[in-house]
Amino acid sequence: MGMLPPRRSSGNIEVVSAGADADANGGVLRTRLRIAFLVLIAIYGVVRVTNAEHWDPLDDLNLAVHEAGHLVFSAFGETLTILGGSLFQVIVPAVFVGYFARTRQRYAASVTMAWVGVNLLNVSRYIGDARAQQLPLLGGEDSIHDWWYLLINWDLLPRDLVIARWVHFFGVVAFITAILAGSMTLRASGRPK
Numbered sequence: 001m002g003m004l005p006p007r008r009s010s011g012n013i014e015v016v017s018a019g020a021d022a023d024a025n026g027g028v029l030r031t032r033l034r035i036a037f038l039v040l041i042a043i044y045g046v047v048r049v050t051n052a053e054h055w056d057p058l059d060d061l062n063l064a065v066h067e068a069g070h071l072v073f074s075a076f077g078e079t080l081t082i083l084g085g086s087l088f089q090v091i092v093p094a095v096f097v098g099y100f101a102r103t104r105q106r107y108a109a110s111v112t113m114a115w116v117g118v119n120l121l122n123v124s125r126y127i128g129d130a131r132a133q134q135l136p137l138l139g140g141e142d143s144i145h146d147w148w149y150l151l152i153n154w155d156l157l158p159r160d161l162v163i164a165r166w167v168h169f170f171g172v173v174a175f176i177t178a179i180l181a182g183s184m185t186l187r188a189s190g191r192p193k
Contacts, residue, residue: 038111041114041175041179041182042175045114045175045176045179048171049121049175052125058118059122062089062118062119062122065089065119066088067138068088069084069085069087070082070088072084072088079150082150083146083150086126086127089122089123090120090123093115093116093119094116097113106181106188107182107185107186107189110178110180110181110182110184110185111182113175113177113181114175114178117173117174117177117178120170120174121168121172123171124164124166124167124168125164126146126147127160127163127164127167128164128165129145129147130148130151131148131157131158131160133148151163
């Protein structure tokens with residue numbers, strides 16, 4: 001009845017300080033990995049900006065998002081159904097950027113901005129193809145080119161290359177923003193608080 005369990009100590013103080021060192025070393029490793037990832041994003045950005053025909057698995061995902069956008073916007077009429085593919089392709093990664101920024105995951109927000117950049121570059125290529133219509137379309141030869149349809153209806157088809165250049169410019173800006181914001185985030189995280 002009156003027996004108490006043996007008293008436990010909180011542990012050895014050396015273990016606690018060794019844990020702090022391990023956390024510091026983990027933080028250094030994490031920062032180095034993040035720097036390396038930013039360098040890879042910068043290289044990837046250069047490849048994407050300088051080679052419009054580059055295709056990788058991320059583009060497969062982006063194409064699926066594009067096609068889903070047609071369905072998502074189909075309730076809003078023919079024009080938005082067709083515009084919805086390209087629109088959704090940019091909105092989806094932008095929502096991720098917004099989520100990460102809102103939850104103060106600044107590094108994640110900044111590097112995810114590169115995904116926005118990739119999609120802007122892809123959309124710019126699609127817009128620039130409106131007159132030439134040389135890109136293969138998923139529906140085959142009978143498919144209507146989204147941007148040909150849109151620009152014809154808006155009387156802007158002769159301006160397809162100008163519009164494409166502007167969208168391309170914003171894609172480049174998104175990549176530069178990703179690198180600069182990621183660098184600034186890493187620099188700020190290294191400062192004492």
